[in-house]
Amino acid sequence: MSQYDRESPVKWRRLVQLLALGHMSLIVATWPLWIPTAAFPRVPLIEAAGHGGSSVESLCLALLLASLTGMIFGANPPVQRVAAVGLGVSTLALIVINQHRLQPWAWQFVLLSLILAAADGQTARRAWQWLVISIYFWSAWSKVDVAFSATHGYFMLAGYCKSLGLLSLCEGLPKPVVTTLPALIPLVEFLIAFGLAFRSTRRVALVGATVMHVGLILALGPLGHGHQPGVLIWNLFFLIQNGCLFAKARAELPDQNVVSSEPVAPSDPVARPVVLGNRLATVIVAAAMLWPAFEAFGYCDHWPAWAVYASHPERVTVLVPVDEIAKVRPALDQYLAPHWSNDEWYSIRIDRWSLDAVRAPIYPQDRFQVGVALAICEQFGLNRISVVIEGPANRWTGKRTVNQYPDRAAVEKLARSFRCNAIPHQGVSPQKMQEPN
Structure with missing residues (x-):
């Protein structure tokens, strides 16, 4: 065994297995998202990736599953390191083929798989710690806006009250209280982030994080809003992960399993x-921590910037004219509603469709949802379609700019204007469209 693989072998292996078990659990929970299926429109991150056959996706999925198996049951560190590389590469490839798969947990696991493949046990643990701290920080920052308290913040508060049987009490609270209480959520996340960054406050921050995740499981689970299992599993993963990374006060002390405490010269070929x-x-971890700062300038997507349950991302409404509604029925009947401002159009709730079809929330980027609109056009043979985009909410006023693209040509022109691809996979016929469960 080389010096590279003797660095904290027991602790490093436990981190690898924790990552693999978390990744596998979430893949199973969102399985329809990861297989080559037409259950929901697919939009590749790179347009060329949309012209490949399902065999490429199947090969990537097979590599992903084999890598997870190797990380969990690998007999020695070299095997597990190779498996970690395979996990990161295969997950990234599947994301490039369909950007809907860029779920926040998937992005976290890609980063961690590459970190664990590269680093020794002590460095991998510290890098993982800082990644978690940055997730809490940027998640909190994404919620510092006036829109959050009135929308997603109140939604979480209502779910928590519902799980405790106190929904009527929540609904009867005065408006100033209803506005103030949700604002405590980003404050708690900020305190957790700063608390975990320092050893003296780590234990208190860990307790706060535990309470917050238990609260989220209550609010979003069967007793609350009844969300899909994926979001609950990710919160459970954070509870276990935080215990492994931050629970012991000695986390930053030298590992007792290190073979030698003497520094190794970088010039040594073994070292x-x-x-x-x-x-x-x-x-890798430094780039992942800094990249979210560019979300406001459009150079980082919302979920890689850890803007989870944030209220400021764009809102996209897909509209179908009344005279073409028959073409999307019965497949999308439960997601249709007359448009509130124009009775000649029906809106399609693509967010609910995503939850039912692939058991995962829709990717919040406007380019992806524009691609979904074009896929609907193609798959159902529509002659007309319209898209309304409400731009990002102003952090301090909540105001949005509204743009409407009245026909298919305008929507296609818009799709070509994004930095990343917004053109859906080609060649999916309406007959292959699966009705949601």
């Missing part, structure tokens, strides 16, 4: 992989 791997892991 060189350790040094390079640790540097690579540091670069």
Whole structure:
């Protein structure tokens, strides 16, 4: 066994297995999202990826499952490191084929798989810690806006009250209280982020994080809003992950399993992989921590910026004219509603369709949802379609700009204007469209 693989072998292996079990649980919970299926429109991250056959996706999925198996049952660190690389590469490939798969947990696991593949146990643990801290920080920052308290913040509060049988009490609260209470959610996340960053406050922050995730499981679980299992599993993963990473006050002390406490010269050929791997892991986590700062400028998507349950992302409404409604029935009948401002159009609730069809929330980026609109056009043979986009909410006023694209040509032109691809997969016929469960 090389010096590279003797660094904290027991602790490092436990981190690898934790990651693999979490990833596998969420893949199972959102299985329809990861298989080559027409249950919901697919929009590749790169347009060329939309022209490949299902065999490429099947191969990537097979590599992903084989990598997870290797990470859980691998007999030695080299096997598990190779499996971690396979997990990161296969998950990224599947995301490129369909950007709907860029769920926040999937992005976290891609980063962690590359970190664990590169670093020794001590460096991997610290990198993982800082990634978690950054998730709490940027998640809190994404909720610091006036729209959150009135929308998603109140939604969480209502779900929590419902789970405790106090929904009537919540609905009867004065408006100032209803506005103020949801604003405590980002404050708690900020305190958790800063508390976990320092050893002296880590234990208190860990308790706060535990209470917050238990509250989210109550609010979003069967007793609350009854969301799909994926969001509950990710919160459960955070509870276990935080205990493994932050529970012990000695987390930052040298690992007792390290073979030698003497520093190893970087020039030593045996030590060189350790040094390079640790540097690579540091670069990965540093980039992941800084990239969300560019969300406001449009250079980072909302979910990679950890804007989870944020209220400021764009809102996209897909409209179908009344005279073409018959074409999308019965497949989408339960997601149709007369448009509130124009009775000549029906809106399609693509967010609910996503939850039912692939058991995962719709990717919140406007380009993806524009691609979904074009896929609906193609798959159902529609001659007309319209898209209304409400731009990102102003953080301090909540105001949005509204743009309407009245026909298919305008929507196609819009799809070509995004930095990343918004053109859906080609060649999916209406007959292949699966009705939601």
